[in-house]
Amino acid sequence: MNISDAAQRAGLPAKTIRYYEDIGLVTPNRDTNGYRVFSERELHKLTFLARSRALGFSIEDCRALLALYEDQTRASGDVKRIAKEHLDEIEVKISDLVAMRDTLSELVHACSGDDRPDCPILKGIEHAAGPTKKP
Numbered sequence: 001m002n003i004s005d006a007a008q009r010a011g012l013p014a015k016t017i018r019y020y021e022d023i024g025l026v027t028p029n030r031d032t033n034g035y036r037v038f039s040e041r042e043l044h045k046l047t048f049l050a051r052s053r054a055l056g057f058s059i060e061d062c063r064a065l066l067a068l069y070e071d072q073t074r075a076s077g078d079v080k081r082i083a084k085e086h087l088d089e090i091e092v093k094i095s096d097l098v099a100m101r102d103t104l105s106e107l108v109h110a111c112s113g114d115d116r117p118d119c120p121i122l123k124g125i126e127h128a129a130g131p132t133k134k135p
Contacts, residue, residue: 003028006038010046017046025049025063057086103128 006028007014020026021036026045028036038046045066052062061082068074068082103124110120 001038001043003036003038006036006043006046009043010050012046012050020046020049023059025059025066055086056090057082061086 001009003014003017006012007017010017017026021028026038026042026049028038028042031037048066048069049062052065057065064082065079068079107121107124110124
């Protein structure tokens, strides 16, 4: 199948597929006219990569997971380690987002939102940013 068919079936833009080829994640065959020809195996890899990226794995994590997926002698502990590290990163991001939400929520509730110029939101942002250097 050609790149547009592979892109549609894998749910990826053709540009992304070309990028994955450039960095060595997939290696489609080339037809005599130079066009990429994707086998079912390459399509499966693309789908695997799309799902991995949708879960937020980095390109290097995807490379490692794909290599482990293709290695029938892999240890599941190696896969779990990568997934656990990523899960830990997600937990930190969630914690940071919750803290941001709570702070912004407090600032929004403190602001009367009327025609007066004083604004607790701007003051809160100013204090959170710390001292700034004046030119």
